[in-house]
Amino acid sequence: MNGGDEVVAAPADPPQPLDWKFSQVFGERTAGEEVQEVDIISAIEFDKTGDHLATGDRGGRVVLFERTDTKDHGVSRRDPERMDYPISRHPEFHYKTEFQSHEPEFDYLKSLEIEEKINKIRWCQTANGALFLLSTNDKTIKFWKVQEKKVKKISDMNLDPSKAVGNGSIASSSNSSSPKRCLANGGSPDRSYNYMGNDFSFPPGGLPSLHLPVVTSQETNLAARCRRVYAHAHDYHINSISNNSDGETFISADDLRVNLWNLEISNQSFNIVDVKPANMEDLTEVITSAEFHPTLCNMLAYSSSKGSIRLIDLRQSALCDSHAKLFEEPEAPGSRSFFTEIIASISDIKFAKDGRYILSRDYMTLKLWDINMDSGPVATLQVHEYLRPKLCDLYENDSIFDKFECCLSGDGLRVATGSYSNLFRVFGCAPGSTEATTLEASKNPMRRQVQTPSRPSRSLSSITRVVRQGAETPGVDANGNSFDFTTKLLHLAWHPTENLIACAAANSLYMYYA
Numbered sequence: 001m002n003g004g005d006e007v008v009a010a011p012a013d014p015p016q017p018l019d020w021k022f023s024q025v026f027g028e029r030t031a032g033e034e035v036q037e038v039d040i041i042s043a044i045e046f047d048k049t050g051d052h053l054a055t056g057d058r059g060g061r062v063v064l065f066e067r068t069d070t071k072d073h074g075v076s077r078r079d080p081e082r083m084d085y086p087i088s089r090h091p092e093f094h095y096k097t098e099f100q101s102h103e104p105e106f107d108y109l110k111s112l113e114i115e116e117k118i119n120k121i122r123w124c125q126t127a128n129g130a131l132f133l134l135s136t137n138d139k140t141i142k143f144w145k146v147q148e149k150k151v152k153k154i155s156d157m158n159l160d161p162s163k164a165v166g167n168g169s170i171a172s173s174s175n176s177s178s179p180k181r182c183l184a185n186g187g188s189p190d191r192s193y194n195y196m197g198n199d200f201s202f203p204p205g206g207l208p209s210l211h212l213p214v215v216t217s218q219e220t221n222l223a224a225r226c227r228r229v230y231a232h233a234h235d236y237h238i239n240s241i242s243n244n245s246d247g248e249t250f251i252s253a254d255d256l257r258v259n260l261w262n263l264e265i266s267n268q269s270f271n272i273v274d275v276k277p278a279n280m281e282d283l284t285e286v287i288t289s290a291e292f293h294p295t296l297c298n299m300l301a302y303s304s305s306k307g308s309i310r311l312i313d314l315r316q317s318a319l320c321d322s323h324a325k326l327f328e329e330p331e332a333p334g335s336r337s338f339f340t341e342i343i344a345s346i347s348d349i350k351f352a353k354d355g356r357y358i359l360s361r362d363y364m365t366l367k368l369w370d371i372n373m374d375s376g377p378v379a380t381l382q383v384h385e386y387l388r389p390k391l392c393d394l395y396e397n398d399s400i401f402d403k404f405e406c407c408l409s410g411d412g413l414r415v416a417t418g419s420y421s422n423l424f425r426v427f428g429c430a431p432g433s434t435e436a437t438t439l440e441a442s443k444n445p446m447r448r449q450v451q452t453p454s455r456p457s458r459s460l461s462s463i464t465r466v467v468r469q470g471a472e473t474p475g476v477d478a479n480g481n482s483f484d485f486t487t488k489l490l491h492l493a494w495h496p497t498e499n500l501i502a503c504a505a506a507n508s509l510y511m512y513y514a
Helices: 080-084 167-175 340-344 383-395
Strands: 021-026 041-046 052-057 061-065 095-099 104-107 113-114 120-123 131-136 141-150 218-229 238-244 249-253 257-263 263-273 287-291 300-304 307-313 323-326 348-351 358-361 365-370 381-382 406-408 416-417 423-428 434-440 464-465 493-494 500-505 508-513
Touching: 041 120, 041 493, 041 500, 041 508, 052 095, 052 120, 052 131, 061 131, 095 218, 120 238, 218 263, 218 307, 249 287, 257 287, 257 340, 287 348, 300 348, 348 406, 358 406, 365 416, 406 493, 416 493, 423 500
Parallel strands: 238 287, 381 464
Antiparallel strands: 021 508, 041 052, 052 061, 061 095, 104 113, 120 131, 131 141, 141 218, 238 249, 249 257, 257 263, 287 300, 300 307, 307 323, 348 358, 358 365, 365 381, 406 416, 416 423, 423 434, 493 500, 500 508
């Protein structure tokens, strides 16, 4: 500043597109190997520190991974200073443990089979070195504690005089120099004791190798214990669970209801949202996803099959049938078709880390919403626009009902979601950013890249990225490759503080860093 003149800061340039590199893979398939249905990954979640990663599969198992490349640093990774330095090491996770979370069940009242597939996993706050997490299938939520436990071993009694080792030999040798010799266990050698039976007696001078049993614990192993089971609260399939920032409560959502639970109480929950009409024939929309605000314990959002997101405030009333805010995009005139409502259905919503933005994923697009602006999304990112001519085929083979997840980077500058042919897309959502990268879940993530002409930068309020269509070549996707609707990348997660993405391609877990 000179002479009190006001200095206006120039707008910051949008961040450069990231250069993604393959980090590691778990459960990689060999060529021609058949994938077992139970091994297909159905949920992925990083914990808040990013040091642990959990996956769930269709076989009801939860597998935990732990980050190891930062463990040898003398300074704790949780120090605030680590945010000031870019990652300089290759991120590396190791398998930690796994446990069977859910088993297949049968509802005899409804003659309904309940599969063991893990729908969602959410990490809870750690305590006393133990990890806590929630996992759910279609009907039952479980609260797990994973902790290192010392393996206790008891050393054997040794009454064989030829084995003069152990804690008994020290005691007997030190006693041998005393005027009146005593046995290691305090007895006198002058008489025999028949404690062991009629055919056994202590020899004169005692037993130099008598062991007293001692409990030792050198090894540790990880034990997973189910602390609580939250059951019988949902008539329909559970599609979401979400922790509250208060560390005490969480929500679970099915097609028609959202329930609020206390982690300590498993036999009672409160119904906070109920969209079930008095007559089921009047049902027009269902709940598809629900999530708590990351910092405000009274705010949560849920999405619907009509493409709307409702923000509700738990302070308003016990039953939150009226929403605080409604986010939806008005339908373009003349664009309605048979598929309009199907492709408008939101499959996943995620809050940004600061709680200011909500990211939603429908079949065709990613939308970024500002919770202070309910007139429309601040950014619309085209993911499947090139599939619009093929909606009939996608409807016939049920692919149009696939539920793709979405995620945001910790700094809120980028978003990611999955697609077909094991592809996933990373978009920049900072003002002026034109970043739109397509990667494949393989050891060479960039092999499907083609050069796209640079596009003019646009402001955040008008970002719309149209993916190039391969319309002139039938059966070709946006990158000039044939698409395969049987291989789909539905589940992915972004590390909370670093540019590291974990994604699931069938039974394989791939990780990429930038």
